[in-house]
Amino acid sequence: MLMEGLVEQLEGIVGRESVVRGKDKMESYLFDETCIPVRPSAVPDCVLVKPANSMEVSRILRLANENKIPVYPRGGGTGLVGGAVPARSGIIVSLEKMNRIEIDGENLMAVAEAGATLGGLLKAVEEAGFSFPPHPGDEGAQIGGLVACNAGGARAVKHGVMRSFVRGLEVVLPTGEILTFGGKLLKDNMGYNLMHLIIGSEGTLGIITKVVLRLNPKTPYSLTLLLPFNSRHDALNTVPRILRSGVTPLALEYVEKELMELSAEHLGEKWVFEGEVFLIAILAGEENVVYSEAEKLSQICVENNGLEPSVAERRDEQESILRIRSNIYTALKRDSMDILDTTVPPSAIGRLADAIDTIAEKHGAYIPVYGHAADGNVHSHIMKRDAEKYEAIKREIYETTISLGGTITGEHGVGKIRVKELYRFTHPKKIELMKGVKRLFDPNNILNPSTVLEI
């Protein structure tokens, strides 16, 4: 039950029009994109607030902290591990009204409020003549959510994940203080790096309100190279060879024909390329350099039993391939129990994929596999038809991943659905240190409780 008078107090902070009450009016804020069978159930007895600035966020958090009311920071709701789902009665803080973006061309930086969307940022950056390479899937994700999850995505190979682009943060602590970390700086060694602690903390240490992001100069030219193979083994064993060749693509994705056809059909499009499995490489830079890199990768592909590569140069062709790749998740979601994002050292990705095949065979299960090949990041879906074997399959995939020197989540995070596994696969001393950090930031455990850690 929510505290009596809470709604009125919140209205006093953000104004009546920015407070929403009643399940029917806030339905879309009660879930995220986690597969339904494993998504935590939301407690609809919540109040939704939409602050317009950091000071309002601070006053909301002070009020919540004084009264020990759970607070759920919310971005675009595209998370895949239930992080933004309110699992107890409390306050949902949506940052959507805080969406200003400023481009600082002199310093090659953007300053974005947390509620700006990835799509909005990409548009502003492109219009200003710069580029922001990361593209973690859904453009409806917000900058605060992307930083809170340290999102990765396809284009992390050359320039890294969100963490590599964040130079500064404004954060409101659960106790209400507004702090800034870093800034428009490329170097900063003043003590422990608390900014990097907050990046990836999944809304458990503070509410991110503003982000300084590094930009790149616009790349003059890009092309998408499709490297087809007849076997997964040949395709994935080609990945380390590409990485050793001196060519670092912007993205290097692994997909299978069956999944690309399914995704294309889901979008009302067609997948027309020959081959059973594919590596998709995005190359960007000066045109002549990109061409010679494409030639080099094509040669490596053919030397490793690959078929004839195809090149997409037109923007619409490139976008279509990326769109079909990005929508594999959406096409499979309806029939999926869960999507795993295990990650191993890049050279072990072939062994992980083979092990997943063996696990599938052992259980008579269907486990579709695709992923960010050069990052060793494998997405595998456990399907609803295999619901009875879900726990066993998940456990075996996680155990194999750990035995290969990997991690159970490379980009989606722990959220509310992988806490048990975090504890299982993490040294108890590390859990103790994490709990200590959480208590320092959030002594009353009000911020996104039961996410990442159970306190």
Ligand SMILES: Cc1cc2nc3c(=O)[nH]c(=O)nc-3n(C[C@H](O)[C@H](O)[C@H](O)COP(=O)(O)OP(=O)(O)OC[C@H]3O[C@@H](n4cnc5c(N)ncnc54)[C@H](O)[C@@H]3O)c2cc1C
């Ligand atoms: C089709 C699809 C493809 C995807 N592809 C990728 C991919 O390739 N790589 C990848 O990494 N992810 C991917 N994702 C997952 C998702 O887009 C990311 O996790 C993203 O970072 C979530 O951002 P959001 O704004 O939607 O956050 P939400 O889902 O709203 O929240 C996610 C977490 O962040 C916290 N949070 C949100 N905003 C703030 C804030 N301002 N301050 C503090 N905490 C906050 C929430 O409390 C929650 O714990 C994909 C998702 C979909 C649906």
